[in-house]
Amino acid sequence: MTSSNIDLARTYFQAVQNGDMAALGELLDADIVWHQPGANQFSGEHKGQGAVFQMLGGMMEASQGSFAIDKIHTLMGNGDLVAATIHFSGRRGDASMSMDGVDLLRVENGKIAEMWLFSADPAAEDAFWG
Secondary structure, eight states: OHHHHHHHHHHHHHHHHHTOHHHHHHHEEEEEEEEEOSSSTTOEEEESHHHHHHHHHHHHHHTTTOOEEEEEEEEEEETTEEEEEEEEEEEETTEEEEEEEEEEEEEETTEEEEEEEEESOHHHHHHHHO
């Protein structure tokens, strides 16, 4: 099961990088629970695909379309969990952020049921998102 979960995570990150919202809709459980880190306008727990897509859309709007996961370093599986070490970045006017992170996905019935995100520099990410 771990290898198929890693494959699912790889497909998820490809969809994110390509902006393929239809593919994301197929990969995320309808009742997904998304734990966004920090103390900014996007932080907190987002429940359901609609709330997650609203948050992601807000991030793209706030970053003037520049927010991106630009590198997936490693995907590691353990049962129904997949950890991904990534690098992400964004720009907004004169403000920018660029840092490593970890995304932890919990897979259930072939869908991403829960997601936890971790940032290498939470203060810088909070300052960027406001």
